[in-house]
Amino acid sequence: MKPIKRRKTRLIKAGRARIGGKSPISVQSMTNTDTRDVRATVRQIKGLERAGCEIIRVAVPDIASAKVLKEIKRKINIPLVADIHFDPQLAIESINRGVDGIRINPGNIGGVELSLKQRKEIVKSIVEKARTRKVYIRVGVNSGSLDKDLLRKYKDKATPEALAESALRSIRMVEKFGFRDIVVSLKSTDVLTMVRAHEILAEKGDWPFHLGVTEAGMGKTGIVKSAMGIGSLLLEGIGDTIRVSLSGPPVEEVKVGWEILKSLKLREKGLTVISCPTCARTKIEVANIAKYIESFSESIEKPFTIAVMGCIVNGLGEAQWADLAIVGLESKKAAVFKKGKFIKNIQPKEVKPFLKAILTNLGTTQNVKLRKSK
Amino acid sequence: MKPIKRRKTRLIKAGRARIGGKSPISVQSMTNTDTRDVRATVRQIKGLERAGCEIIRVAVPDIASAKVLKEIKRKINIPLVADIHFDPQLAIESINRGVDGIRINPGNIGGVELSLKQRKEIVKSIVEKARTRKVYIRVGVNSGSLDKDLLRKYKDKATPEALAESALRSIRMVEKFGFRDIVVSLKSTDVLTMVRAHEILAEKGDWPFHLGVTEAGMGKTGIVKSAMGIGSLLLEGIGDTIRVSLSGPPVEEVKVGWEILKSLKLREKGLTVISCPTCARTKIEVANIAKYIESFSESIEKPFTIAVMGCIVNGLGEAQWADLAIVGLESKKAAVFKKGKFIKNIQPKEVKPFLKAILTNLGTTQNVKLRKSK
Numbered sequence A, B: 001m002k003p004i005k006r007r008k009t010r011l012i013k014a015g016r017a018r019i020g021g022k023s024p025i026s027v028q029s030m031t032n033t034d035t036r037d038v039r040a041t042v043r044q045i046k047g048l049e050r051a052g053c054e055i056i057r058v059a060v061p062d063i064a065s066a067k068v069l070k071e072i073k074r075k076i077n078i079p080l081v082a083d084i085h086f087d088p089q090l091a092i093e094s095i096n097r098g099v100d101g102i103r104i105n106p107g108n109i110g111g112v113e114l115s116l117k118q119r120k121e122i123v124k125s126i127v128e129k130a131r132t133r134k135v136y137i138r139v140g141v142n143s144g145s146l147d148k149d150l151l152r153k154y155k156d157k158a159t160p161e162a163l164a165e166s167a168l169r170s171i172r173m174v175e176k177f178g179f180r181d182i183v184v185s186l187k188s189t190d191v192l193t194m195v196r197a198h199e200i201l202a203e204k205g206d207w208p209f210h211l212g213v214t215e216a217g218m219g220k221t222g223i224v225k226s227a228m229g230i231g232s233l234l235l236e237g238i239g240d241t242i243r244v245s246l247s248g249p250p251v252e253e254v255k256v257g258w259e260i261l262k263s264l265k266l267r268e269k270g271l272t273v274i275s276c277p278t279c280a281r282t283k284i285e286v287a288n289i290a291k292y293i294e295s296f297s298e299s300i301e302k303p304f305t306i307a308v309m310g311c312i313v314n315g316l317g318e319a320q321w322a323d324l325a326i327v328g329l330e331s332k333k334a335a336v337f338k339k340g341k342f343i344k345n346i347q348p349k350e351v352k353p354f355l356k357a358i359l360t361n362l363g364t365t366q367n368v369k370l371r372k373s374k
Helices: A038-051 A063-067 A069-075 A088-096 A116-132 A148-153 A160-175 A191-202 A219-235 A251-263 A286-294 A312-319 A348-373 B038-051 B063-067 B069-075 B088-096 B116-132 B148-153 B160-175 B191-202 B219-235 B251-263 B286-294 B312-319 B348-373
Strands: A012-014 A017-019 A026-030 A055-059 A080-083 A101-104 A136-142 A182-187 A241-243 A271-275 A304-309 A324-328 A334-338 A341-346 B012-014 B017-019 B026-030 B055-059 B080-083 B101-104 B136-142 B182-187 B241-243 B271-275 B304-309 B324-328 B334-338 B341-346
Touching: A012 A136, A012 A182, A026 A251, A038 A055, A038 A069, A038 A251, A063 A069, A063 A088, A069 A080, A080 A088, A088 A101, A088 A116, A101 A116, A116 A136, A116 A160, A136 A160, A148 A160, A160 A182, A160 A191, A182 A191, A191 A219, A191 B219, A219 A251, A219 B191, A219 B219, A219 B251, A219 B271, A241 A251, A251 B219, A271 A286, A271 B219, A286 A304, A286 A348, A304 A312, A312 A324, A312 A334, A324 A348, A334 A348, A341 A348, B012 B136, B012 B182, B026 B251, B038 B055, B038 B069, B038 B251, B063 B069, B063 B088, B069 B080, B080 B088, B088 B101, B088 B116, B101 B116, B116 B136, B116 B160, B136 B160, B148 B160, B160 B182, B160 B191, B182 B191, B191 B219, B219 B251, B241 B251, B271 B286, B286 B304, B286 B348, B304 B312, B312 B324, B312 B334, B324 B348, B334 B348, B341 B348
Parallel strands: A026 A055, A026 A241, A055 A080, A080 A101, A101 A136, A136 A182, A271 A304, A304 A324, B026 B055, B026 B241, B055 B080, B080 B101, B101 B136, B136 B182, B271 B304, B304 B324
Antiparallel strands: A012 A017, A324 A334, A334 A341, B012 B017, B324 B334, B334 B341
């Protein structure tokens, strides 16, 4: 099958990572610690790195938060982005402290009451500073903080057209000064708005897009909205880096981000478990076995697909594509397949020990390799 | 904003429900009890009904399962669909027992070793029976059970083209006998394959589509895959009824199904909570408050949107669109907005009692109305 054809975008340097061009679509997250608490912030970032976070953003709501960014950056391994609202001094200070990127919303920088001319002066000062320090700028537009005149024009509705126009205005404000290291985000809590806004803006230039549904919410709701919004754009080839927003521990954002990219075959990483929803035909404890397999996820880096299927209806078919398959048979036996080849039948009580041996080995072999390669 | 324009499909009667045409996109699920255990099966279906399930499918792996369908149907309120594989007698018996629909895969009915001619005879007998009893047929093609000759043709790969061709062949086998009450599903564990297969088949006729990603897996993985596959097709206007497949309790499938439809504004139902992912700027306990609000979900039927925002950056903007908004302010106060209008500031400890009063009232008023309307 033809893989997804990605939209052509310019390549941006984000510290040691790359965004856009032909670089892999990266997974981002944002800390929710008090940034000034360096220990807590670094601990959270380290946890996110282990989960596969590739770029991290921290909120910089005051000058004290900006001042600790150098120390945070020294202690972590992934590019650091400062999230700035309103106060341009926080952007300047963050750049001085060595961040790899800053996120600003030119529509609110300097405060929302500024004249356009004043705002341009402020943006210019930030852009000049970013240029000298080779820092990229994410121009981030959000349905919750649209320019007032655009809201008037679009009758108080943050429509896709309003979002795209706001982004375009902000991008021009930055590009006017010859600065091109721009990543753009167009966030809305509304999935349809977010998708359409990107579709509109995608036609207007080659800026890499940072995809996200903002304030997606908790658990299921947040995962559903993020997967639909980010996923349907990725299916169209739109999107260069992604951030899932969930209320709760940010490590979940990274896990969901990876699930999105893996499910679309855009990236590969660790275990993938295919399991059937079970029905009256089910001969083995599918959910229980799938959960057991997933408990090994953290230790396995190499792509490996396991199918757990309750019966032979689709089981034999799915076993053809998986690296390993456990398929329920009559009288509670399970058939084991490796890469589509039948290996043996096993009893229910043998399933977990059998999987344990394989999965532990998979983890260990890789870890030995990883250690050696360092 | 322009709403999603739905693909034109023929209208199918599924008991008292409708699929296709201009009827609302419905949420389905499937039981995972032993169908013969009527009490357990009915109990599960009742729970699914309460969660918003609108059509229920049960597996019919043997004749004893078919024989209890009449009793099950009498005890439930939503259309009942029998899921049949291999044995045509199970289809005939299920129709005799009064189901509203049957799901067959004409590619495996009668067993996989039949000649095409023998298979056609079998399909004919089922179609004739379905016609006399006004039962609709879901023609269900699945990546795990593709016709062998198609697998050969497509080099052992269940490509989108192979799935679409298999479906078209099955549809024709049924339509040949003048039968048009068909719903089609094209399931794959691979999101991209599932999406592309529907895009191909959508051009070939006006059958309503039942969307689902098969064997999507557990928890996060399953939700992500289902939301992306179902969601991106719905965004294109494709899809008339949906079923989320998750390994685990089927009630989760219904909840996720509703989240998908609500997030795309295709249906409305109960509470919608927008909450920010929190960061160093957060002034209130966003996740905790959002979770508290969600604990009222079950009792509220009427659409009602609440935004819980950690700070004013996007908080004031989001408060404009929500029915109710709680926005974190400096020194841990929270501002309350109703339909975009500022109401008052409250202290952290007042947030839950305040919400409780509103949400309980919302539930009670509706319940009184619901009782009266009966």
